[in-house]
Amino acid sequence: MNIADQTFPAVDNANEDRAQAIRDQLRDAIVDRRLAPGTKLSEGEVGTLFDVSRTVARAALQMLSFEGLVRTERNRGAFVANPSPEEARQVFASRRLIEPGIAIAAAGRITPADVAAFKAQLEEEGRFIAERGPSARRSEIKASGDFHLLLASVAGNVILQRFMEELVARSSLVIALYGRSGISSCGHNEHLQILQALENGNAERASALMLHHIDHIEADLDLRVRSGPALRQALES
Amino acid sequence: MNIADQTFPAVDNANEDRAQAIRDQLRDAIVDRRLAPGTKLSEGEVGTLFDVSRTVARAALQMLSFEGLVRTERNRGAFVANPSPEEARQVFASRRLIEPGIAIAAAGRITPADVAAFKAQLEEEGRFIAERGPSARRSEIKASGDFHLLLASVAGNVILQRFMEELVARSSLVIALYGRSGISSCGHNEHLQILQALENGNAERASALMLHHIDHIEADLDLRVRSGPALRQALES
DNA sequence: TAAGCAGAAATCGTATGCAATCTTTTCTGC
DNA sequence: GCAGAAAAGATTGCATACGATTTCTGCTTA
Numbered sequence: 001m002n003i004a005d006q007t008f009p010a011v012d013n014a015n016e017d018r019a020q021a022i023r024d025q026l027r028d029a030i031v032d033r034r035l036a037p038g039t040k041l042s043e044g045e046v047g048t049l050f051d052v053s054r055t056v057a058r059a060a061l062q063m064l065s066f067e068g069l070v071r072t073e074r075n076r077g078a079f080v081a082n083p084s085p086e087e088a089r090q091v092f093a094s095r096r097l098i099e100p101g102i103a104i105a106a107a108g109r110i111t112p113a114d115v116a117a118f119k120a121q122l123e124e125e126g127r128f129i130a131e132r133g134p135s136a137r138r139s140e141i142k143a144s145g146d147f148h149l150l151l152a153s154v155a156g157n158v159i160l161q162r163f164m165e166e167l168v169a170r171s172s173l174v175i176a177l178y179g180r181s182g183i184s185s186c187g188h189n190e191h192l193q194i195l196q197a198l199e200n201g202n203a204e205r206a207s208a209l210m211l212h213h214i215d216h217i218e219a220d221l222d223l224r225v226r227s228g229p230a231l232r233q234a235l236e237s
Numbered sequence: 238m239n240i241a242d243q244t245f246p247a248v249d250n251a252n253e254d255r256a257q258a259i260r261d262q263l264r265d266a267i268v269d270r271r272l273a274p275g276t277k278l279s280e281g282e283v284g285t286l287f288d289v290s291r292t293v294a295r296a297a298l299q300m301l302s303f304e305g306l307v308r309t310e311r312n313r314g315a316f317v318a319n320p321s322p323e324e325a326r327q328v329f330a331s332r333r334l335i336e337p338g339i340a341i342a343a344a345g346r347i348t349p350a351d352v353a354a355f356k357a358q359l360e361e362e363g364r365f366i367a368e369r370g371p372s373a374r375r376s377e378i379k380a381s382g383d384f385h386l387l388l389a390s391v392a393g394n395v396i397l398q399r400f401m402e403e404l405v406a407r408s409s410l411v412i413a414l415y416g417r418s419g420i421s422s423c424g425h426n427e428h429l430q431i432l433q434a435l436e437n438g439n440a441e442r443a444s445a446l447m448l449h450h451i452d453h454i455e456a457d458l459d460l461r462v463r464s465g466p467a468l469r470q471a472l473e474s
Numbered sequence: 475t476a477a478g479c480a481g482a483a484a485t486c487g488t489a490t491g492c493a494a495t496c497t498t499t500t501c502t503g504c
Numbered sequence: 505g506c507a508g509a510a511a512a513g514a515t516t517g518c519a520t521a522c523g524a525t526t527t528c529t530g531c532t533t534a
Contacts, residue, residue: 017311018488042515053489054516055292062296066303068396074254075495075516090394093342097397101334157327159305159407160334163400170396255518279485290519291486312486312525 006034006049019059022050026060030069030080031145031172032138037082041070067166069173081173085223088174092218095167098160099148099214100207103194105155107203114154118195121150125188141172141179147191171217178221186216240282243271256296259287263297267306267317268382268409269375274319278307304403306410318410322460325411329455332404335397336385336451337444340431342392344440351391355432358387362425378409378416384428408454415458423453 006029026046029035047057061078064070072078083091125147128140145168152164190213197206243266263283266272284294298315301307309315320328362384365377382405389401427450434443 044515055488055490058516059299062299063303066300076497077515087396090396093394094396094400097335097338105330157330159324159327159331159404163331167396281485292518292520295486313527314485 002039018050018052019056019063022046022052022057022060023063025050026064027067027069027169028142030064031142031169031176033173033176034138035080037080037173037177039080041078041080043077068170081170083170083174083177085178085225087170088178088221088223089218091167091170091174092214094163095171095214096211098163098167099151100211102152102155102157102160102164103198103206103210104203105157106151107198107201107206109156110154110198114150115195115199118147118150118198121147122188122191122195125191129188138176141175144187144191145169145172151194174221175217178223180220180222186220187213190216240272240276240278240286243286255287255289256293256300259283259289259294259297260300262287263301264304264306264406265379267301268379268406268413270410270413271375272317274317274410274414276317278315278317280314305407318407320407320411320414322415322462324407325415325458325460326455328404328407328411329451331400332408332451333448335400335404336388337448339389339392339394339397339401340435340443340447341440342394343388344435344438344443346393347391347435351387352432352436355384355387355435358384359425359428359432362428366425375413378412381424381428382406382409388431411458412454415460417457417459423457424450427453 026035026041035041041061043054043057043061046061047054050057061070061072065072065078068083069081070078071081121143125140125143128136128143148168149161149164152161155161190209194206194209194213197203197209263272263278272278278298280291280294280298283298284291287294298307298309302309302315306318307315308318358380362377362380365373365380385405386398386401389398392398427446431443431446431450434440434446
């Protein structure tokens, strides 16, 4: 899979930041696995694809590098990140620390409008699970992440919200890389339960459910190191 | 206080990333309050000061903007961040979520070499507290932050470590802005207690002490909004 | 005197050019 | 036929150029 095979919607953003728009599109492509880990993202190609100069493309890649979705090597360029099992564990360890607290904060602030948004979100999530095929599976991973992002926005702490954006994006990548099959419907169920606890104002329960939910997501990964790290590295791109 | 009044050590970094070196120096200057909140950081001036082109200066400013130490406005430029009381509260809320967990992780991984590093660090911290004057006070804020960064590095999660780097930097800015006087020695004492708990392998105690410590730091801030937000904004630069 | 308004100056956003570095191909000697 | 060296090509790092936007300045006018 090469970046040149991708097609991206035109970047319209009349007067907004074009680099940011490109970053968003690339991030979606990475999280969806339309761009495989290890894929080279050359400044020239990205620029050509989005019809901007290398300057702008470079800024977008720098942003992704900050988020950990792209790894850059000096004088060599940018590549889609290929997180190791250890990195994957750290991502989930971070989420275990942060998300139960976010759930508690959200329980104290959730409004009826938020609840409605959650329900719409979960309904969409359910639709993707019903479907089959790799495209639906990608949409499902994305929708599942959106639940957590919505929760973070309800919690009302913009710093944690940004941390969660990074963690969710990296989780999606990790799930695409190391995920087994049957996780999905189970996760959906847990989302429903969490929402119910939030609706009832039961912060403790929401927090505990969230912790279990994260454990379940991680438990459904296969994080065993398959071969020696040397071989792994040699094959990685 | 203008950026042009600052002097910066030469950026020698033979073959490393120059933008990163500039970011580090600017970050230090911001955290130390040698650059006051609201100060304009124009690309041209930064470039001239560090003897690089605007391209490189711009990249450094972009990094600081990601970390929240600098706020950029389109077509207007970059300014040293001027965190509001609400932002300050969110910084500490984030730390309350993350740092107790970091303390627990660190308790399980700390080595004798780490303990020695902590002791050296705390001794230096003590020296700055003994001194008086604004320069010592700045060093003290910095040293206090370094304790938390050292702890994060011992915990062994690079993602959380990066989050903590951002949170500590923003905390230093907040303390410089909203801090009252007498916090210091108290905080130092608490650092010592936390280290002791870590040495004893008492993870729960280290975690609880850390939570209290963060509460104390925040309690020593004056986060009341002084005037209407409109006035505040009007005066901010 | 204060407000309004043009023109100038400064600053930003972006494209492009050149040197340095890395990668790939081709050539040479064994 | 193959290993190593040299050249060609591609890509990045950085500086600079130029149009667009904002800010400053000094003049005019009520």
